[in-house]
Amino acid sequence: MAVRQRRRTRHLLLCGAFLAGCCGPAAQAWGQIRADAPALPVLGDAARGDLSPVMERKLGEEIMRDIRRDIDFLDDAPILEYLNTFGSGLVASHPGARGETNADYYFFAVRDSQLNAFALPGGFIGVHSALLLAAQTESELASVLGHEVGHVAQRHIARMIGQQKQDALIPLAAMVLAALAARGSGDAAMGVMAGGQGLAIQRQLNFTREAEREADRVGFQIMSEGGYDTSGMVAFFGRLQTASRAYSDLMPASLRSHPLTSERIADIQARIRDVPYRQHVDNLEFQLIRARARVLQDGSTQGLAEATAAFELQQKSQNRQQQIGAQYGLAFVALKRDQLPQAQAMLDRARATLRRTEGAFSTGQAGSDGAAVFAALALDIKLAPGQSAAVKLQGLKDAELAHQQFPLARGLACQYADALILNGKPDEATRFLREQVLQYREEPKLHELLSKAYAAQGKQALQHIALAEQYALSGGKQAALDQLAIARKAGDASFYDMALIDARERELKTLRLEEIKEAKKAGRPDEGR
Structure with missing residues (x-):
């Protein structure tokens, strides 16, 4: 602590x-x-x-x-x-x-x-x-x-x-x-x-x-x-x-x-007093996000038990959004406990409550009924370790549909790429991730997944180059340089890969020297990142 x-x-x-x-x-x-x-x-x-x-x-x-x-x-x-x-x-x-x-x-x-x-x-x-x-x-x-x-x-x-x-x-x-x-x-x-x-x-x-x-x-x-x-x-x-x-x-x-x-x-x-009263109807997504925050705030055994107790009490609310949020939260708790059947059952219950409630409250804006948040948890359950190959394959199909429905949702895009890798489709994952990286160059998670896809293909040099980009974007310039050094020694590095490694090394070394100088100037230790 x-x-x-x-x-x-x-x-x-x-x-x-x-x-x-x-x-x-x-x-x-x-x-x-x-x-x-x-x-x-x-x-x-x-x-x-x-x-x-x-x-x-x-x-x-x-x-x-x-x-x-x-x-x-x-x-x-x-x-x-x-x-x-x-x-x-x-x-x-x-x-x-x-x-x-x-x-x-x-x-x-x-x-x-x-x-x-x-x-x-x-x-x-x-x-x-x-x-x-x-x-x-x-x-x-x-x-x-x-x-x-x-x-x-x-x-x-x-x-x-x-x-x-x-x-x-x-x-x-x-x-x-x-x-x-x-x-x-x-x-x-x-x-x-x-x-x-x-x-x-x-x-x-x-x-x-x-x-x-x-x-x-x-x-x-x-x-x-x-x-x-x-x-x-x-x-x-x-x-x-x-x-x-x-x-x-x-x-x-x-x-x-x-x-x-x-x-x-x-x-x-x-x-x-000088502003006319204006009622705002909350979006369901607000309750789902609060439920996620409650579970993620403390992932210990005691923390999950306290979250469960809070959700069980919340389920008794007369407010349907509160009920749905509680059921969603209980599904998330079950996933954290690796209780996959219970997680799926509770998520299905939350969705059923939502269907019964449709039209009972306004959602305020497009997509704010929480569909993307529901989809993210459903994919986490289907792609979790311990699921059968059939369930994971269904997860891939669901991930593709979710990405098509919410193309700007970065989390769902990452889940789709992960589903491709888990289902033994690293070539498709690589193509998809390379396209995503071109659009969202500053997103470390995409480079992490790209590294994972390259590893599944057995492309060691590209795996470590992608990992270097992930570390560099996360602020770990020294760690990125270490990964580039590993990529340089990989037996499958092409001429183009070596040129890329050389250029990126020069850039990162310059930035690393600046970090060291700034740390010295500020009188603080350099953390060697």
Whole structure:
């Protein structure tokens, strides 16, 4: 647990420092370090000079490479696709959501038991799994994501760095959030806060109070224009306020007080009075994604038992969407326990409940009845280890149909490729994956599957070249170089393969040297990735 906590400190919580506050209680408390915070500065050339949009994006991508390697990153295709579809819809609803940098947003989830969300430099927005479970409606989720989009759109990173050199700020930010991450350890928190760092932290966070209010205002506009119930923001703020009381005793003393929540709730309530009430009917997919998050939050025996108990209680709800979500969740739990017949039976039950309910509620948007999410779990069951050859063959047929029905669903495309490999069709898998890689070059999973397909064909050089691309895209440049070295020694490497290896090695070695120099300049150890 100590190692896991340190990794979370380094990879996840670093992000909040750049945006001076997230939705969670720790960040709200952080904003209380200075009660006399001045108004937000006007963005000008100084801010742009200190952190250009290009540098902002680069910084976010660098942090994301670390996050993707973290064991708590929820690399779950249905969750990622839902969050990005949902988040993209929010961004599209508000003309100013992309800000002056025309931010390209990416939404993702991490496994964490605390209610929180955060924004990284460059438009990367993360959501804790506990927050997905705590959000009772899509309007509440929209209030959180809208708030984080507001941070990005208003360039709060550049505002923070306006009076500081980024080389000095980054290690300071890491120390601040090390204290927050280690709030269960008084010794760690005291060590970080010692040596006069408290005054430096205050200088960095002078604008935090206004930044949070500004993000609230932008989030409120996004919610309203996106067709969501704006009262969901007040409801969720209230839940955060309650949760913050539970967390406060674990925080460093200087970070415990955070009355901002009450002020922010009052501000949003005043805004709601000026907006006509608009009811938003949630999509079924929201409940299915929450069910997946509950199961993936804790895969231990105890965690699955607790998830089962929660789903069994949820089944008693009078709300049909809740019932379907619970049945879907129980099917997912059974799959995690390798109880394949039970998983299939419960998934069939969920689908039957959905058929009986058709027409009883509006789905709001095309495809939001959860068909793709149902298909993903059905394929996981049919393609699971231990299934018969006949069941896996049926899984291949189902995967092909699902990919045809949802051609943009990246998870289903990967499942189709995996089904081809499992059913002894590596040639077809290779052709399909090469086409996919041409369209989605930056997707590590495709290169991983391509490596697997090449291995099934006995093509060793191509197998390790594909694996090198997977590692490079995941931030492991040294590991990628190691794979290229293996590919070079493979007996089946063609002249073209060798030329490709040479070119890629030169590129990766240059990037690797830059990494080493940056680590040395920042005074941190090089991890030899």
